[in-house]
Amino acid sequence: MYIQRVFGLFKKINAFYIKITSFIILSFIYFIGIGLTSLVGKLFKQDFLIINKSNNKSNWCKYYLSENMEKMY
Amino acid sequence: MKILGISCYYHDAAACLIINGKITSAAAEERFTRIKHDNNFPINAINYCLNDNGLAANELDYIVFYEKPIIKFERIIFQHLQHFPKSYLIFSKYMSQWLISRLRIRDTLKSKVHYHGKILFIDHHLAHAACTYYLSGYQSSSILTIDGVGEWATCTVGLGSNNKIEIKKQINFPNSLGLLYSTFTTYLGFSANDAEYKVMGLAAYGKPKQRYIKKLNKIINVKKDGSFSLDMKYFDYSWRERMFSEEFIKLFKHPPRRENEKILKFHEDLAASLQYLLEKVVINLLNKIYLNDKNLNICMSGGVALNAVLNGKILANTPFKKLFIPPDPGDAGGAMGAALYIAAKYDFIDKRFVGERFCAYLGPEFKWFQIVKVLDRYKKGKQINYYLYSSQNKLLDRVADLIKEENIIGWFQGKMEWGPRALGNRSILASATRQEMRDIINSRVKNRELFRPFAPVIIENKIYEYFQIDNKTKDYFSPSNRWMLTVYPFKKSVYKLIPAVVHIDGSGRLQSLCKKDNALYYSLLMKYYRKTGIPVIINTSFNVKGEPIICTPEEAMKCFIKTDIDYLVIDRYLVCKVK
Numbered sequence: 231m232y233i234q235r236v237f238g239l240f241k242k243i244n245a246f247y248i249k250i251t252s253f254i255i256l257s258f259i260y261f262i263g264i265g266l267t268s269l270v271g272k273l274f275k276q277d278f279l280i281i282n283k284s285n286n287k288s289n290w291c292k293y294y295l296s297e298n299m300e301k302m303y
Numbered sequence: 304m305k306i307l308g309i310s311c312y313y314h315d316a317a318a319c320l321i322i323n324g325k326i327t328s329a330a331a332e333e334r335f336t337r338i339k340h341d342n343n344f345p346i347n348a349i350n351y352c353l354n355d356n357g358l359a360a361n362e363l364d365y366i367v368f369y370e371k372p373i374i375k376f377e378r379i380i381f382q383h384l385q386h387f388p389k390s391y392l393i394f395s396k397y398m399s400q401w402l403i404s405r406l407r408i409r410d411t412l413k414s415k416v417h418y419h420g421k422i423l424f425i426d427h428h429l430a431h432a433a434c435t436y437y438l439s440g441y442q443s444s445s446i447l448t449i450d451g452v453g454e455w456a457t458c459t460v461g462l463g464s465n466n467k468i469e470i471k472k473q474i475n476f477p478n479s480l481g482l483l484y485s486t487f488t489t490y491l492g493f494s495a496n497d498a499e500y501k502v503m504g505l506a507a508y509g510k511p512k513q514r515y516i517k518k519l520n521k522i523i524n525v526k527k528d529g530s531f532s533l534d535m536k537y538f539d540y541s542w543r544e545r546m547f548s549e550e551f552i553k554l555f556k557h558p559p560r561r562e563n564e565k566i567l568k569f570h571e572d573l574a575a576s577l578q579y580l581l582e583k584v585v586i587n588l589l590n591k592i593y594l595n596d597k598n599l600n601i602c603m604s605g606g607v608a609l610n611a612v613l614n615g616k617i618l619a620n621t622p623f624k625k626l627f628i629p630p631d632p633g634d635a636g637g638a639m640g641a642a643l644y645i646a647a648k649y650d651f652i653d654k655r656f657v658g659e660r661f662c663a664y665l666g667p668e669f670k671w672f673q674i675v676k677v678l679d680r681y682k683k684g685k686q687i688n689y690y691l692y693s694s695q696n697k698l699l700d701r702v703a704d705l706i707k708e709e710n711i712i713g714w715f716q717g718k719m720e721w722g723p724r725a726l727g728n729r730s731i732l733a734s735a736t737r738q739e740m741r742d743i744i745n746s747r748v749k750n751r752e753l754f755r756p757f758a759p760v761i762i763e764n765k766i767y768e769y770f771q772i773d774n775k776t777k778d779y780f781s782p783s784n785r786w787m788l789t790v791y792p793f794k795k796s797v798y799k800l801i802p803a804v805v806h807i808d809g810s811g812r813l814q815s816l817c818k819k820d821n822a823l824y825y826s827l828l829m830k831y832y833r834k835t836g837i838p839v840i841i842n843t844s845f846n847v848k849g850e851p852i853i854c855t856p857e858e859a860m861k862c863f864i865k866t867d868i869d870y871l872v873i874d875r876y877l878v879c880k881v882k
Binding site: 250253256257259260261264265267268269271277278279280281286287288289290291292294295296299300301302303 | 346367371372373374377380381382383384385387388393394395399406408421422423424425426429456459460463470471472473474475476477478526527528530531532535541645
């Protein structure tokens with residue numbers, strides 16, 4: 231019973247620690263990795279999602295079949 | 304060759320097994336976990352497929368995943384790049400899931416399934432296309448897939464010919480008809496990726512109004528070649544969870560409806576206008592596809608192909624003569640599509656099991672002793688009594704009488720259906736001859752919104768007598784009708800005969816029934832027809848609001864006990880409650 235309680239406490243601490251760590255790491259990735267790239271892109275007027283497409287007549291894009299099915303891309 | 308297709312991590316997780324060209328088992332994960340639209344790794348569905356066929360995971364030749372995770376991840380990163388820093392909340396909420404599981408499919412398959420063989424990944428929309436084309440049995444056909452979003456694509460057009468699929472072009476995120484419809488679904492107070500069919504049902508209560516259509520035309524720009532784009536100032540879905548923007552609310556000058564708020568005329572008319580616009584855009588696109596391909600067959604898939612009202616208008620408004628939509632055109636169907644694509648490429652697809660002959664009963668079934676064990680437990684608890692009918696004929700006769708006497712029947716037989724609809728193996732059945740039956744089932748059994756209609760199941764050769772589908776040059780006996788994927792208008796002369804299944808606009812989402820599809824269910828309907836002269840009854844899914852369709856005898860009993868279903872027919876046992 232006592233060991234179970236201690237084990238449960240450690241589990242909670244562990245979960246809290248994981249949350250804090252992932253929050254810090256993800257925030258770092260977001261603001262440094264995504265943020266800097268985004269700012270540089272925007273400086274050069276990069277439209278990442280191609281929202282303002284110049285060709286107004288069609289919105290079709292060519293489909294490229296990824297030949298290698300063993301790859302995740 | 305043994306091929307397992309899987310889909311997960313977005314909408315509906317599922318697994319499908321193909322052995323030597325035949326689909327042997329398939330099921331959605333939600334049926335096992337009881338979480339509606341469960342998108343977690345489908346370990347239960349995979350285990351079912353393997354156990355049902357006596358296979359160990361490493362006996363599989365391939366496991367195929369229904370999309371390319373890294374390409375999808377790339378799109379999500381691009382969303383954040385576009386919307387930095389607004390997208391921080393959604394980044395911190397979902398990114399860890401990507402890093403822990405979604406990008407680590409191989410590891411998950413090793414750790415959870417203990418599989419160490421070949422793993423393949425195919426494009427999301429290619430899986431949709433394969434699901435519809437290979438099941439259709441057509442030699443050649445145009446293919447259209449439309450959904451919310453896959454990797455980048457939201458809509459693709461292709462051609463299937465001689466068992467090969469060629470996708471020609473695509474429309475990319477964020478321009479998406481599926482997400483457009485989902486955005487309105489949330490604005491109208493329903494949940495996205497779940498309740499789009501409620502908006503479709505609600506649309507029948509309203510009328511498309513010019514003032515809303517004008518506003519919708521500001522949101523979507525349809526090009527001459529059938530493609531379309533959305534004005535993204537009205538949408539926030541690419542950077543936060545609420546899908547519509549403040550501009551969207553300003554445009555319609557109405558606050559978004561909350562879940563339990565009263566439905567107003569505005570909501571009904573807006574739903575009708577949206578439905579009208581969707582039909583216009585898709586039918587225009589289909590006409591362009593026909594002009595390009597000159598093929599008389601069309602196969603459709605993707606979540607938008609679940610819009611049965613739209614599907615019912617396709618043959619009448621396009622030159623296509625045959626329409627095929629698979630029983631599950633959504634993401635769960637991607638598991639089947641992925642497996643079918645690999646089967647066609649590396650093995651073969653047995654033509655005896657596709658097209659007209661494809662059978663959608665691919666889920667778990669239970670033996671009589673498993674059923675009796677559950678029934679005995681409830682009988683001991685003095686909650687039920689049950690009777691065994693040694694003759695199937697007598698059982699069907701009794702059940703037909705019970706339906707005629709306006710009882711509500713829980714109907715549990717054989718293998719569970721594949722796809723989101725109950726097709727007569729996990730169904731609630733009732734007479735359609737009384738107007739009030741709809742409200743009774745909605746309020747006392749299903750606990751759902753009163754405006755929602757019920758679907759009629761009809762003997763296949765009676766379709767022309769009951770529905771206004773007079774153009775005999777087109778093939779209205781599509782298998783899609785058997786899977787409740789099309790809505791047609793009823794003939795006015797039958798409104799009074801079966802008022803419980805006639806929707807407010809005079810339409811019905813039919814399930815046509817033929818003997819080779821489900822002999823027992825067909826025999827029951829024939830018995831009822833002989834007794835009443837009416838070849839139609841209500842068929843609705845065996846579940847209550849917010850829950851997936853039942854899978855096991857235990858779930859059938861729980862649903863039976865807690866609702867006002869009068870009798871439960873489970874295998875050859877007729878179960879009634881102790882009062």
